[in-house]
Amino acid sequence: MTPRNPGPSSTAKILPFPAQRSKTEQRKILRLSPEYDGQCLLYKHQALSSEKLYAIRILCWARLADGRTVALVPWLGGVSRCIDLDNPQTGQASGYYDPKTERCYSAVPNHHITALDTVLENAPPSRTTNSQAVQEIPDMIGSHAAILNDEQEYVLESVVSWQLCDNGEMKAMLADPKKITQLPVLAGDPCLYAAQDNSGFRYYFQYHIANQIKNGGAMSTRALNKLLHP
Known part of the structure; x- marks a missing residue:
């Protein structure tokens, strides 16, 4: 049987594959919520000790382009997102710490999530x-x-x-x-x-x-x- 030729009147279309955003674009910082209560980021640094956790004060919380909310800390020559600190030899984020109550926790505080939602609603990123x-x-x-x-x-x-x-x-x-x-x-x-x-x-x-x-x-x-x- 001879294959059917759809001819020039065919309505078939080639759809482009959705563009994938790069990792850098996904981690772009959109807005900030200052940390006023002295909360800290806990991290491991095996070059200093394999048994201890260290604490560094959080500068602020940030909403990224991929929707995540993360803590930011000044780190050596720049500002690092907590998700960037993923090497136990040089610094690996391991949750958060409230020095006032001595409580360790892992979830971003709800009031910072709400604050960032509000900022983005009133001033969407360009x-x-x-x-x-x-x-x-x-x-x-x-x-x-x-x-x-x-x-x-x-x-x-x-x-x-x-x-x-x-x-x-x-x-x-x-x-x-x-x-x-x-x-x-x-x-x-x-x-x-x-x-x-x-x-x-x-x-x-x-x-x-x-x-x-x-x-x-x-x-x-x-x-x-x-x-x-x-």
Whole structure:
């Protein structure tokens, strides 16, 4: 039997396969909910100890493009989502910790989920991919940026706030001493600039480490010099 030729009048169509979003697009940060209650991220770091859990204060909670809500923490040279910390040798997220009640838990607090839902309802994310700021939150955890100055000496600058840009990038905002016109310096002040724009920027430190370095602790100073001068 001769196969039937559908001819030019056939209505058959070839449908394109749905485009798959890359892992980077799925993990894009859309909006932030500041952490005001001192909650911490628990993590393992087997290079330090195979038996202990360590705690680091959470900067904020974020809604990602894939719908997940995750904790964000300043981590070395950037801001990490808790799901990015997945290597026990260098840092593996292991839940959350409330230092006030000494309670460990694994679920994102409901009030942060509600807050992020509300923010996104009132200010949906744009489809642009530029570096325009869409949200700015104050730093509530005492973050510091370690910067190598022109004399090749390190200085520790307090982070005033954090900007979230359209492209999902987080920027730590520092105060330029030459441009300060009023105190205290608050989020959105014209004297602020992004730490990443300073060619001498190296790492972020939380307040307890920064204070040890400022107080001249020998071990902390050696560790900082090793990081800045590998």
